[in-house]
Amino acid sequence: MTLFKYIIVFLILNFGALAIGSWLMANGPQTDWxxxxxxAPWTPPGWVFGFAWTSIMICFSIYMAYLYKQINxxxxxxLFVVQFLLNVIWNYIFFNQHLVGLGFTTIVLLTVVVAVFTIKYIGKMGLLTLLILPYLIWLCIASSLNAYILLNN
Known part of the structure; x- marks a missing residue:
């Protein structure tokens, strides 16, 4: 399979995860809860989340296509499946079930998985590692937002 086809496959998978997660959160950010x-005072406006996740998943899809083609x-x-599942279920746990503590645990685990990708494959990926950094940075921010809610509500 060509690199372009791998990119398409990972775009479908990653945006599928976002779609499933969005469906599972059931209008979570708009709910009274x-x-x-x-x-947190550093909580970005709602539109930032859509822009961030779109950019992150494009970069992550390219990263995964190169990684999978190189390593297979x-x-x-x-690791990808664990990342996928944690990404999807956080929405359900946090927004749908309001389990803020379990949500925090889930997002920290997701951050660890993405950090493992980053560290474990930096030797193989070189500069392409820059493509996964937006995901890792965003998860650190999201974890801090979840932690703030856990500690202040």
């Missing part, structure tokens, strides 16, 4: 929470190992797929 979320609106009434004491949120079961460990890469397992």
């Amino acid at each position: 979320y609106q009434s929470l004491n949120k 190992k079961t460990s890469v797929i397992i």
Whole structure:
């Protein structure tokens, strides 16, 4: 399979994860529950989340296509699937079920998985590692937002 086809496959998978997560959160950010929470002063406006996730998933899809083409190992797929599942279920846990503590645990685990991708494959990916950094940075911010809600509500 060509690199372009891998990019398309990972774009479909990653944007599919965003779509499933969005569906599972059931208008979470617009609910009375979320609106009434004491949120971190650094919480970005709503439109930033859509822009950030779109950019992140484009970069991550390119990163994964290169990684998979170079390595093509079961460990890469397992790590990707764990990342996929954690990304999707955080929305349900946090926004739908209002389990802020479990949500925090989930997002920290997701951050660790993305950090493992970043560190484990930096030798193989070189400068392409820059493509995963927006994901890792955003997850650190999102984790801090979740932590603030956990500690202040």
